Structures are given as C-alpha cells and as structure tokens.
Amino acid sequence: MSREVLLVKLALCQGMGIEKKWRLLQYAQHYQRSDLSFQEILQVLGYNRFSETLRQNWQSLTPDEINQRMLGQKYLSYDSPLYPTNLKEIAYPPLVLFYEGRKELLQKRLVAFVGARDATAYGKRVIDFLVPEVVRANYVVVSGLAKGIDSCAHEAAMVCGGYTIGVLGTGVDLCYPSQSRPIYQKMKKEHLLISEYPRGTTPQKHHFPMRNRIIAGLSQGLCVIEAKSRSGSLITAQQALEDGREVFAVPGDVLTGHSAGCHDLIQDGAKCVHSPEDILSELPQF
Incomplete structure (x- = not known):
C-alpha cells in the first residue's frame, strides 16, 4: 500500500477524528510504513476501548475496496x-479534498464571506456592495453554501462574472440545504465544490465546525456579516485568527442583535469594514 492509498484510506475511515488520523499518518511516515494493522492503530492511539465502527471500517478498507469506493x-x-x-x-488539514468543478480555482487568491443564515435585507445589500469589488480585484469568493449570507456571497460572485468556491459539510454529491x-x-x-467527506456522506452536526476550519484555512481573509453573539461564523473567525488570516467584520444595527457577534469581533481587533477597500487594502498583492 502506497502513502497515497493510506491517505485515502484514512480519509474514508469512519470512527476517528482528523487529529487521530494525522497521528497515524505521522507514525506511518516516521517508520516508513503504509499498511497499518488494526492492532497497531490501537497501540499508536492508546485505545483501550474503541468503537466497532472503527474496527469494521479499517479492516474492510482493503486496496480493492478503496479502489471501488473511489471510482468516479x-x-x-x-x-x-x-x-x-x-x-x-x-x-x-484534510487528508483528501473531494471536489466537483474547477479545481484550478484553489490556486487563486481567495477571500471568504460568512454570516447569518437568517440574513436580513441589510446583510444582502452589504454582500452586493462588497463582493463585486473583491471579484474585480481578481479574488475568488469562498463560503459554505448555507442559506443566508453564504448563498448570497456565492450568488453575488457569479452574477458579477467572478468565481466562487463552496465548502460543504456533506459529500459533494449532496446539496444541503435543499x-x-x-x-x-x-x-x-x-x-467549485469541495469537501473532506466522500460521496454519500450526509449532513451531521459535527461536520460543520470542521467545514468552517477549511473555509478559514483556504482564504487569505475572512469577512463576517450579520453574526449574532452565538454564531458558527464566530467559530470560523476564531479559526481564521488562529491561522494568521485577516479577519474583517461589518457593523450593523445595535438594537436588533443581528450583528452583535460582528461588534464583538471589532472590539477584539477585527477590522471594521464600511467599504470594499477596507478588505482589499489589508490583503496581499493589492
């Protein structure tokens, strides 16, 4: 089994998280191994107890089964x-990125826009104000294809002739939400649509914070629009900060609470955005 096959096997295996998968990959690399037995996995990860799902998955993923699963x-x-x-x-990072569409977009300069699923008319106007200028500056727009701000950002990029990347919390063959x-x-x-989950993977609650780290990691900067105080967008923004990315936040109505998370980000040091230039001037190669 080659390292490439091991990467794919780890990506397909259910029952352990990405941190443990990376620990196994580093072990295999250190000892120049690529075919790990289930007993080795238990020893490397220090498991005394394990799920039956993990055992069945790992042992069933033979090279032939992997080839069959990866067809198409x-x-x-x-x-x-x-x-x-x-x-x-x-x-x-994801061990494997599954995709549909134009993979060459991953080599472009990327800016992410995230925010409320229940976006207001104000949030949509903000997207229509910011995204066209970002696209004209030759950036590709990244978001999570959720309803609200995410979908508005994708749509605005397409309407003005730009390109956009959707990061999914399901397999790329499934559209969520409908x-x-x-x-x-x-x-x-x-x-382009990308995911770290293989075809057929249905939406699970824990997939979306994992998806958010990819949105943050891909992008040179991340702009948050209409995030409430307890919002998944704030998790994405925190991840972006930890990754050394530029983080921007658009202020909103102080009375409704729709943008309370954005105001918190601004107080914590995110750049307050009131024009496209506020974003572009902070990004590389402007």
Whole structure:
C-alpha cells in the first residue's frame, strides 16, 4: 500500500477524528510504513476501548475496496501538487479534498464571506456592495453554501462574472440545504465544490465546525456579516485568527442583535469594514 492509498484510506475511515488520523499518518511516515494493522492503530492511539465502527471500517478498507469506493470520485490528496498551500498551514488539514468543478480555482487568491443564515435585507445589500469589488480585484469568493449570507456571497460572485468556491459539510454529491440547489448545480458545473467527506456522506452536526476550519484555512481573509453573539461564523473567525488570516467584520444595527457577534469581533481587533477597500487594502498583492 502506497502513502497515497493510506491517505485515502484514512480519509474514508469512519470512527476517528482528523487529529487521530494525522497521528497515524505521522507514525506511518516516521517508520516508513503504509499498511497499518488494526492492532497497531490501537497501540499508536492508546485505545483501550474503541468503537466497532472503527474496527469494521479499517479492516474492510482493503486496496480493492478503496479502489471501488473511489471510482468516479474526483479528489486531491494532501500530497497532490494542486493541494492548496494555504490549507497546509492549518493544524490538521484534510487528508483528501473531494471536489466537483474547477479545481484550478484553489490556486487563486481567495477571500471568504460568512454570516447569518437568517440574513436580513441589510446583510444582502452589504454582500452586493462588497463582493463585486473583491471579484474585480481578481479574488475568488469562498463560503459554505448555507442559506443566508453564504448563498448570497456565492450568488453575488457569479452574477458579477467572478468565481466562487463552496465548502460543504456533506459529500459533494449532496446539496444541503435543499434551498441552495440552484446555486449548487451551477457551482458544480462552472465553479467549485469541495469537501473532506466522500460521496454519500450526509449532513451531521459535527461536520460543520470542521467545514468552517477549511473555509478559514483556504482564504487569505475572512469577512463576517450579520453574526449574532452565538454564531458558527464566530467559530470560523476564531479559526481564521488562529491561522494568521485577516479577519474583517461589518457593523450593523445595535438594537436588533443581528450583528452583535460582528461588534464583538471589532472590539477584539477585527477590522471594521464600511467599504470594499477596507478588505482589499489589508490583503496581499493589492
């Protein structure tokens, strides 16, 4: 078994998280191994107890089974020359990126826009104000294809002739939420959809914070619009800060609470955005 096959096997294996998968990969690399037995896994990870799912998954993923599972799936492994450099800088990058669409967009300059699922008319106007100028500056827009600000950001990029990348918390063959299907179909053909989860993976609650770390890691900067005090967008912003990315926040109405998380970010040092230049002037190669 080659290192490439091990990367894919780890990506396909259910029952352990990305941190443990990386520990196994580093062990295999250190000892120049690529075919680890289940008993070795238990020893390396220090497991006294383990799920039956993990045992069954690992033992069933033979090279033939891996080849069968990967038939028709487009992917970039961590070792691929096209794997995005920015993403390699985060603590535990995806071992494999599954994709549909134009993988070359990963080599472009990327800016993320995230925010409320229940976006107001104000949030949508902000997207329409900021995104076209960012696109004209030759940046690709990254977001999570959720309803609200995410979908508005993807749509605004496409409407003004730019490109956009959607990072999914499911397999790239599934559209979630279903309301995003028209955007999903267009992006699948003309833009790019990526996920660290293989085809057929359904939405699970824990997938979305993991997806958010990819959004943050890919991008040179991240702009938050209409985030409440307890918002997944704030997790993405925190991840971006930890990864050394530029973080921007758009202020909003102080009475409704719709932008309370954005105001907290600004107080904590995120750049307050009131024009596209506030974003572009902080990014490399402006």
